[in-house]
Amino acid sequence: MFQHSPTTNKYTTFLTIIGAEADQMQQSICLIRAARHARLAGIRFTGGAILDLMPTFSAEAVRQQAAALGFNQVGIIPAVPSPTLGAYLRWIEAGMHGTMVYLARPDRVARRRDLNAILPGVQSLIVVALEYGTRVVPEEVLSDPRRGRISNYAWGRDYHDLMLPRLEHLAAWLREQTDGTIACRAYVDTGAILERSHAQQAGLGFIGKNTMLIHPRRGSYRFLGELLTSLAFDVYDMPQRATMCGTCTRCLTACPTGALPTPYQLDARRCISYLTIELKGTIPPELRPLMGNWVYGCDICQEVCPFTRFVQPATEPAFYPIEIDRAAPPLADLLALDDPTFQARFAGTPIARIRRERLVRNACVAAGNSGLAEFAPALERLAMSDDSPLVREHAAWALAQLAASGRG
Ligand code: B12
Ligand code: SF4
Ligand code: SF4
Numbered sequence: 001m002f003q004h005s006p007t008t009n010k011y012t013t014f015l016t017i018i019g020a021e022a023d024q025m026q027q028s029i030c031l032i033r034a035a036r037h038a039r040l041a042g043i044r045f046t047g048g049a050i051l052d053l054m055p056t057f058s059a060e061a062v063r064q065q066a067a068a069l070g071f072n073q074v075g076i077i078p079a080v081p082s083p084t085l086g087a088y089l090r091w092i093e094a095g096m097h098g099t100m101v102y103l104a105r106p107d108r109v110a111r112r113r114d115l116n117a118i119l120p121g122v123q124s125l126i127v128v129a130l131e132y133g134t135r136v137v138p139e140e141v142l143s144d145p146r147r148g149r150i151s152n153y154a155w156g157r158d159y160h161d162l163m164l165p166r167l168e169h170l171a172a173w174l175r176e177q178t179d180g181t182i183a184c185r186a187y188v189d190t191g192a193i194l195e196r197s198h199a200q201q202a203g204l205g206f207i208g209k210n211t212m213l214i215h216p217r218r219g220s221y222r223f224l225g226e227l228l229t230s231l232a233f234d235v236y237d238m239p240q241r242a243t244m245c246g247t248c249t250r251c252l253t254a255c256p257t258g259a260l261p262t263p264y265q266l267d268a269r270r271c272i273s274y275l276t277i278e279l280k281g282t283i284p285p286e287l288r289p290l291m292g293n294w295v296y297g298c299d300i301c302q303e304v305c306p307f308t309r310f311v312q313p314a315t316e317p318a319f320y321p322i323e324i325d326r327a328a329p330p331l332a333d334l335l336a337l338d339d340p341t342f343q344a345r346f347a348g349t350p351i352a353r354i355r356r357e358r359l360v361r362n363a364c365v366a367a368g369n370s371g372l373a374e375f376a377p378a379l380e381r382l383a384m385s386d387d388s389p390l391v392r393e394h395a396a397w398a399l400a401q402l403a404a405s406g407r408g
Helices: 009-022 027-041 059-068 085-093 106-113 159-177 195-201 250-254 272-278 306-310 331-335 339-346 350-370 373-385 389-404
Strands: 073-078 124-131 184-187 222-229 294-296
Touching: 059 073, 059 124, 059 159, 073 195, 085 106, 124 159, 124 195, 159 184, 159 222, 195 222, 272 294, 272 350, 294 350, 331 350, 331 373, 339 350, 350 373, 350 389, 373 389
Parallel strands: none
Antiparallel strands: 073 124, 124 222, 184 222
16 A cells, blocks of 8 residues: 555656556565656655645545445545556457447547546545345256346346445545535446456456456455545555466356457457347347347356355345346246336346347247247247337247257
């Protein structure tokens, strides 16, 4: 940890250099380089502590407040650019974001490059984690071909609705504790910032070959959120090791669709999470048989990860499913959904976002993969008369799959 409070442009340049290098270096090497850069920038630097005259806020007080708000972990870092921005730009360049065009928009890339583009005058980034791993539903239920499987993160309430108000509360508390003029901006998931990279820099974990931010003693079943602020803090956190995967490659081999072509890189166009949630149109037919019974998201590359054995039951009650069908609804129910029943069943959960059409599309693929003739009548009805051409096409594909397996 080092202490500081930023005041000059030179200082920001200095932090940029340190931030960019911190994940690749041992802390001691980092400090030696820090001293050298500080000398060049004309900043006083003593044994890892940077002394400055401006008032700073207590990081420990923020930690306590974040814990009181229910967050499982918090890290605070200077608001410097992510050291993995280059990897992000290469990912976009390779088209691996698929149809998520918002990720490639120049204004969004500019925000990822410089947090000042989001909040002018930003000094610090408070990064929080909230654990969602409940894992209370038995594997036999989840992998039952009569059921559609939902990713663990979506078994309960929508995490945006839980985390954003708490981060806003933290911002309001910071304003109360200071002169009230500080600027703050809260983000959970939707913002143009590299959340995993900043979380790694803030000491919340390491990046796995499955690209997840993993805590070495608590696993990866955790959401991330950030509060950008113009406040400076008395103490800042240091990064954990960049990665701890070693020679393990379990996630790469377990991914059924080959969406992890190389370590630390995910081709969203092949990822079941993208195909079931983000992709609005037709699921590529060659990938459909590989999707098993997943109807919303996918947990395979986390389930096989050795660090997942350290996942602790979520402390947030709202993440627990109120019934088994919230984690693995019968496919027959999903194939029969209309707009009102979809709303009634999934309002307030992350699934509400994809609407009835996409969920029924996904259920058709799962039914086609089930090899169970009992779904043929419901699929025929959808293929013949559903209002959505997308649903009709996926239902027809599923019928052909069942017929090909001799069960249609
Ligand atoms: C787009 C997106 C997706 C896409 C693409 C995912 C991806 N891996 O790129 C899709 C739809 C597939 C997806 C799926 C999921 N997502 Co998502 N997603 C996002 C989003 C909005 C942007 C991610 C992004 O920028 N991707 C582009 C890549 C290039 O960036 P990156 O993921 O940060 O990867 C970094 C590392 O790979 C690193 N890196 C590159 N090379 C190297 C080399 C080494 C050696 C090292 C150490 C690091 C490293 O640099 C990259 C850039 O910083 C974030 C929220 C956010 N704003 O960050 C949530 C987010 C990443 N998703 C999240 C979740 C929970 C999921 C799912 C688990 C949901 C599910 N169960 O279905 C899956 C997990 C799939 C997976 N293995 O990643 C969480 C992850 C929390 C965590 N603990 O990591 C986030 C942070 C949302 C949140 N606020 O909690 N997601
Ligand atoms: S979430 Fe599933 S499909 Fe996506 S990379 Fe992980 S294992 Fe592969
Ligand atoms: S499964 Fe192995 S390689 Fe993949 S993220 Fe976990 S430890 Fe790393």
